[in-house]
Amino acid sequence: MTFVHQSVLLDRVLELFAPVPAGTIVDATLGGAGHAAALLETRADLRVLGLDQDPHALLAAQARLAEFGDRATAVHARFDQLATVVAAAGAANQPIVGVLFDLGVSSPQFDRPERGFSYRNNAPLDMRMDTTTGRTAADLVNDTNERDLAAILRRYSDERFASRIAKAIVYARPVLTTGELSELVVNAIPAPARRKGGHPAKRTFQAIRIAVNEELDVIPPALDAAIDAVVAGGRVAVISFHSGEDRLVKARFRLAEDGGCSCPPGLPCVCGAVAEARLLKRGGWVPTAAEIEANPRAASARLRAVEKLPTTPGEDLQ
Numbered sequence: 001m002t003f004v005h006q007s008v009l010l011d012r013v014l015e016l017f018a019p020v021p022a023g024t025i026v027d028a029t030l031g032g033a034g035h036a037a038a039l040l041e042t043r044a045d046l047r048v049l050g051l052d053q054d055p056h057a058l059l060a061a062q063a064r065l066a067e068f069g070d071r072a073t074a075v076h077a078r079f080d081q082l083a084t085v086v087a088a089a090g091a092a093n094q095p096i097v098g099v100l101f102d103l104g105v106s107s108p109q110f111d112r113p114e115r116g117f118s119y120r121n122n123a124p125l126d127m128r129m130d131t132t133t134g135r136t137a138a139d140l141v142n143d144t145n146e147r148d149l150a151a152i153l154r155r156y157s158d159e160r161f162a163s164r165i166a167k168a169i170v171y172a173r174p175v176l177t178t179g180e181l182s183e184l185v186v187n188a189i190p191a192p193a194r195r196k197g198g199h200p201a202k203r204t205f206q207a208i209r210i211a212v213n214e215e216l217d218v219i220p221p222a223l224d225a226a227i228d229a230v231v232a233g234g235r236v237a238v239i240s241f242h243s244g245e246d247r248l249v250k251a252r253f254r255l256a257e258d259g260g261c262s263c264p265p266g267l268p269c270v271c272g273a274v275a276e277a278r279l280l281k282r283g284g285w286v287p288t289a290a291e292i293e294a295n296p297r298a299a300s301a302r303l304r305a306v307e308k309l310p311t312t313p314g315e316d317l318q
Contacts (some may be wrong), residue, residue, distance in 0.1 A: 007034030008239055008298045012285050013100065014042055016237050016305050023097035024049050026086065026229065028079035028222065031106050033061035033072075040068045046097075047071045049089055053078040053130035057106065078130065080218035083225040097234040099226035103219070104241040105129070105209065107297060117209060119201040122179030127209045137208050138176055146170045156207035156216070156244065164188045165204055181205075206242075216244050223252040227276055230308045235280070237305040246302050253279055253306050277306035 007013075013035055017025060022045035027036045030050035040048055048065070050073065052058045058076050065072035077085050079101060086096060109129065110117050116126030116137060127137035135143075144152070146166045153162035168188040175181050185201040186194065194200045210216060226236045240246040259273030284304040292299045 023095035025098035119182040157203035
């Protein structure tokens, strides 16, 4: 199967990066390279340095970007390695003018049963975005004690029946397939609760996937690295699909905007806080009705972005 992913909020992303100066944009979640290819087509003075931890996505991205020659580079890495990848690529010789994150799981990862992300197909319980390393979902489900397993379900999906589900999983071990896990979850949830809110296993699968891939843990350091990497006038944009992701992005961008100021609201800052960036839109952007109709999976997307401020008085934004 090919790796085909419909890029979310593509037009808005292009608008956000249109004003940045010439240089390199880091696509920290390259995927099928839809955003990256569009940026390169739109701006002949841009290069793209792409990162992706999924080997299947990386191959598809390299094929998609081949027409752009040395203007595009794709690296197998998770986005919390951004600073290291930028340094190793020698990107210091050309300014980093933007960083884009498109968080979460891509459609091809969900749609390929053998990846083990979906409760809709019976397959090995894997869920790793990087299939070359790390523990699988089966490792987590079978090796985690009942209390910690319930905590994962609560933390990453607000699962009301976390304790019941964790107990059922531990009792039934080993649990090796998505079908087995889905059936256990369905049977552990009271019948009245199964009739609303979508598939009963949806929240459990989400929580385990997030834990396996450390999806929330890597966001804050990656955003720190991105804001540090871009030059004045450069922009950092993040598309999130999960409330936990969006909360982390919102908090980090707020810190970049106020510099961690501890002064009372409405009064001049006297604590010495220094703003790193300005927020480009409060609340961010969401897909249009037309985009959601064309791509229903875009419905939960939210895009937030900041622009890097000068670090010294008189520094030119361009």
